[in-house]
Amino acid sequence: MSRSRVAEVFANEWPVLVATLTRDLGDLSLAEESAQDAFTEAAARWGPDTTPTKPGAWLLTTARRKAIDTIRRGRRFNDRLPALLQLAETPQPEPAKLIDDQLALIFGCCHPSLNHEARIALTLRQVCGLSTNQIGEAFLVPTATMAKRLVRAKKKIRAAGVPFKVPEPAQLADRVDDVLAIIYLIFTEGHTSSDGANLLRGDLCDEARWLASVLIDLLVGHGAQPGPSADLSDLEHDAIAGRAETMGLYALMSFTDSRRSTRTNSSGDLVLLDDQDRSQWDRQLIADGQSMLASAMTLGHVGPYQLQAAIAGIHAQSQDWSCTDWLTIVELYDNLEKLAPSPVVSLNRAAAVAMAEEPSVGLALIDELVESGELDDYRYLHAGRADLLRRLGRHDEATTAYRRAIECSSNDAELAFLRQRITEISRSNIPSQR
Numbered sequence: 001m002s003r004s005r006v007a008e009v010f011a012n013e014w015p016v017l018v019a020t021l022t023r024d025l026g027d028l029s030l031a032e033e034s035a036q037d038a039f040t041e042a043a044a045r046w047g048p049d050t051t052p053t054k055p056g057a058w059l060l061t062t063a064r065r066k067a068i069d070t071i072r073r074g075r076r077f078n079d080r081l082p083a084l085l086q087l088a089e090t091p092q093p094e095p096a097k098l099i100d101d102q103l104a105l106i107f108g109c110c111h112p113s114l115n116h117e118a119r120i121a122l123t124l125r126q127v128c129g130l131s132t133n134q135i136g137e138a139f140l141v142p143t144a145t146m147a148k149r150l151v152r153a154k155k156k157i158r159a160a161g162v163p164f165k166v167p168e169p170a171q172l173a174d175r176v177d178d179v180l181a182i183i184y185l186i187f188t189e190g191h192t193s194s195d196g197a198n199l200l201r202g203d204l205c206d207e208a209r210w211l212a213s214v215l216i217d218l219l220v221g222h223g224a225q226p227g228p229s230a231d232l233s234d235l236e237h238d239a240i241a242g243r244a245e246t247m248g249l250y251a252l253m254s255f256t257d258s259r260r261s262t263r264t265n266s267s268g269d270l271v272l273l274d275d276q277d278r279s280q281w282d283r284q285l286i287a288d289g290q291s292m293l294a295s296a297m298t299l300g301h302v303g304p305y306q307l308q309a310a311i312a313g314i315h316a317q318s319q320d321w322s323c324t325d326w327l328t329i330v331e332l333y334d335n336l337e338k339l340a341p342s343p344v345v346s347l348n349r350a351a352a353v354a355m356a357e358e359p360s361v362g363l364a365l366i367d368e369l370v371e372s373g374e375l376d377d378y379r380y381l382h383a384g385r386a387d388l389l390r391r392l393g394r395h396d397e398a399t400t401a402y403r404r405a406i407e408c409s410s411n412d413a414e415l416a417f418l419r420q421r422i423t424e425i426s427r428s429n430i431p432s433q434r
Contacts, residue, residue: 009059013055014035015127015128015129015207016056016101018031018126019102019105020060021060021067022104022126022164023104023164025067026164027158028126028154028157028158030067030071032126033066037062037063037066038060039059041062041066042059103211103214104165104166105123105127106127107164107165107179109182110175111160111162114156116178118153119153119182120178121146121150127182128204128207133146135150137410174238176215176246179215180212180245180305183208183249184208186207186211187204187256189201190203190205190208191205191260192411194410199264199270200260205257205260208253209257212253213250216246216250219243219246241299241303244297244306245301247295247299248292248296248306249309251289251292252309254289255309255312255313255316258282258286261282268413269413270416278319278320281316286316290313293306293309293310302339304339304340307335307339310332311329311336326355329356330349330352330353337349343369343375346369347366347369347378347380347381359392363385363392366384369381380405382404383401383402383418385401386398386404386405389401399426402421406418406419
C-alpha cells in the first residue's frame with residue numbers, strides 16, 4: 001500500500017475508529033494502540049489491487065481483534081472480552097461518524113482532571129489524528145516534549161477513570177469553552193497546516209465545522225431557551241452563553257473557510273487576502289456564517305468568537321481589499337482586547353491599525369510586542385512586522401524580519417512566500433508604500 005494512500009485512509013478513518021474503539025473498550029490508550037496496530041497491518045497487507053472497498057470496516061474489525069489479543073496477553077479488561085469477541089466475529093458495516101461516539105471522545109479528552117493544554121493536545125491527537133509534531137508546532141514546543149505530555153495525559157485519564165460520555169446538562173456548560181478551543185485549533189491546523197508541503201488541510205476544516213454544528217445541536221437540546229435575564233439561573237446563563245459562542249465559532253469558521261479555494265494558486269503558492277479573487281469565494285459558506293452570527297446575537301451574550309466572526313464577516317462581505325471597513329475592524333479588536341486580551345489579539349489589532357491609519361502606527365504597536373518577547377517564536381509576528389517595514393521602504397530591516405519569520409516557519413508554502421519576499425526586496429522592485 002502506498003504511503004500516500006495510508007495517509008489518506010488515516011486522515012479519514014482515524015477519528016471515527018478511535019472513537020468507536022474507545023466506546024467498545026472503555027480505555028483510550030488501548031483504543032489508540034489497537035487502531036495503530038490495525039493501520040500497521042493495513043500498510044503491510046493492502047496493495048493497489050487488494051485494498052478493501054470499505055477500509056473503515058476492515059480497520060474496525062482488525063483493531064478489535066488486535067485489542068482481543070492484547071487483553072488476553074495482559075489479562076486486563078477481561079470483563080469486556082465476551083462482548084468484544086462477539087463484535088469481532090460479527091460482520092461490521094463501515095463505522096459512521098456517530099455524533100455520540102465522537103462527542104464522547106472529545107468530552108473525555110476535555111475532562112477537568114487534565115490541564116488545559118493537555119486536553120487540547122490529547123483531542124488533536126485522538127479525535128483528529130494530528131501527529132505529535134503537528135501538535136507540538138501548535139503549542140510552540142519540541143516534538144519530544146509534546147510526546148511526553150500526551151503520555152502523561154493518557155496515564156492520568158486511566159488513573160482517574162475518566163468516563164468517555166457526553167456530560168449531563170449540569171456539567172455541559174462548564175466544559176464547552178475547552179471544547180470550542182479544541183475545535184478552533186483543529187480548524188486552524190486545517191486552515192494553515194503547521195508543517196508539510198500543503199498550506200491547507202481541508203478535511204480538518206470540514207471536520208471542525210461539522211463538530212461545531214453537532215455541538216450546537218447538543219446545546220440546543222440540553223440548554224435553556226433565551227428569555228428575561230431575571231428568570232434565568234447562573235447555569236442557564238452559562239448554557240446560553242455556550243450556545244452563542246459555539247454559533248459564533250461556527251460563523252467564524254464559515255467566513256474564514258469561504259476563502260479556501262483562493263488561498264493558493266494552481267501551483268500551490270500562497271495568495272494573500274488582498275490578492276485573492278473574491279468572486280471565487282464560497283457564497284453559501286458566507287451566507288451560513290451571516291445567518292449563524294445573526295442567530296447568536298439574538299441570544300443576548302457577546303463573546304470572543306462572535307467578535308472574531310464579526311471581523312471575518314467584514315472581510316467576507318467586502319467587495320475588494322480597498323473598500324474594507326478597517327475602522328470598524330479596529331473597534332471590534334478594541335472590544336476583543338478588553339474581553340479576551342492576548343498578544344495575538346494585539347498583533348492582529350496592530351495590523352488593522354496599520355491599514356486604518358498608517359503603516360508606521362501599526363509598526364510601533366508591533367515593536368512593543370517584539371520588545372515584550374511574548375511572541376518571539378510566532379512566525380506571524382515577524383512576517384507582519386516585515387511587511388510593514390517593506391511598505392515603509394526599510395528594506396534591510398524587512399529582510400532581517402522575513403528571515404526571522406522563516407526560522408519560525410515549517411510550512412513549505414509559507415516558506416516559499418517569505419523567501420520570495422526577500423528576493424523581491426533584493427531586486428528593489430517594490431514601492432515604498434503598498
